[in-house]
Amino acid sequence: MSISPIEDLKAEIDERIPDLIATRRDLHEHPELAFEEVRTASIVAQRLKALGLEVQTGIAKTGVTGLLRGGAAPENARTIAIRADMDALPIYELNELDYRSQTDDKMHACGHDGHTSIALTVADILSKRKSELKGNVKFIFQPAEERIGGAKPMVEEGALQGIDAIIGLHLISGVPIGQVGVRSGTVFASADSLQFTIKGKGGHAAMPETAIDPVVISAQIITALQTLISREISPFQAAVITIARLQAGTAFNIIPEQVVMDGTMRSYDKDTRAYLLQRITEVAQGIASSMRGSCEVQVIDGCPPCTNDAGMTGVVRQAAIDTVGVENVNESDAVRVSGSDDMAYFLDAVPGCYFIVGSGNSQKETTYPHHHPRFNIDEDALPIAVEVLTRSVFEFFSA
Helix, strand or coil, rough: CCCCCCCCCCHHHHHHHHHHHHHHHHHHHHCCCCCHHHHHHHHHHHHHEEEEECEEEECCCCCCEEEEEECCCCCCCEEEEEEEECCECCCCCCCCCCCCCCCCCCCCCCCCCHHHHHHHHHHHHHCHHHHHHCEEEEEECCCCCCCCCHHHHHHCCCCCCCCEEEEEEEEEEEECCCCCCCEEEEECCEEEEEEEEEEEEECCCCCHHCECCCHHHHHHEEEEEEEHHHHCCCCCCCCEEEEEEEEEEECEECCCCEEEEEEEECCCCHHHHHHHHHHHHHHHHHHHCCCCCCEEEEEEEEECCEEEEEHHHHHHHHHHHHHCHHEECCCCCCCEEECCCCCCHHHCCCCCEEEHHHHHHHHHCCCCCCCCCCCCCCCCCCHHHHHHHHHHHHHHHHH
């Protein structure tokens, strides 16, 4: 059943579109990296305080929360959280825009400027409708998503205390404008950074029998890791292992003492993730040992998959249908993203739903992939996201 008390919502959003876009463009001009979001956090805190929310700052260094207490909330009212990430990337922007990044080596190339401005606009709308709210709404502005480092300490420092559910969104340039992706289960993959240190015995390249060649060992490990995916993981449980960097040697005629390899492993399933992490270590160390070398494996900055709760997915799905129509709501496997997001830590702590809003438009050149120096969003996606989030809040309290 769709909600009824917000028939005028679209008009209220339309009134705020100029400020919504202006806020997003201001943040885009002033990108800040992970745990450096000082200016952004200050703007967020000031805006939330002006709306009458109970604001906390300095959570996980630069995180901000704002609590809006519902005017129609009973004593035992539920509280829903809305999460938005704030950080940018160390990328030189190539877009020729009036609001291009003013810092040469920093850029909002993943849409977090949009996420922050969207959440601030939702806070504005809901604060004006406070008397209608049958529960409380907590806004969580998270630092350091790009480093997979902000969500976990926010949870550890109590950002979710008293929270019954959480929702959030990601603008996606690969999804056409006007479409919303909502599905139960896993929507973003896990992310684990892998580092292998393969040690052998150096020597002359013309006399390999006197050495233990870590380059050859590395080659065997790389091939074997791909075999893990094809031979040990079901085709219905997608996973990826990629070795993206290999550092070895100083000259063409010297077998080095060691090789350092870096890569990543992605999975949509927690059990698959745990299995692969164990097998990656076993296979790498086993191959190295069989070839008279050794291998140390480190897992760095791991992040679990984002898994949506079925009940909360139903709440957001209805809100999305009311916003863009059922024909524009995608619930298929195409909604799943092979990238990762530490929204996963919030979703592991409380039931929630992380959905995607299409921002791709070839006519506006907003289809470049995320983390690309020409990434941009179709700003028509911003009011769509605002409406889905706002409707989700009312849908949650009416359930």
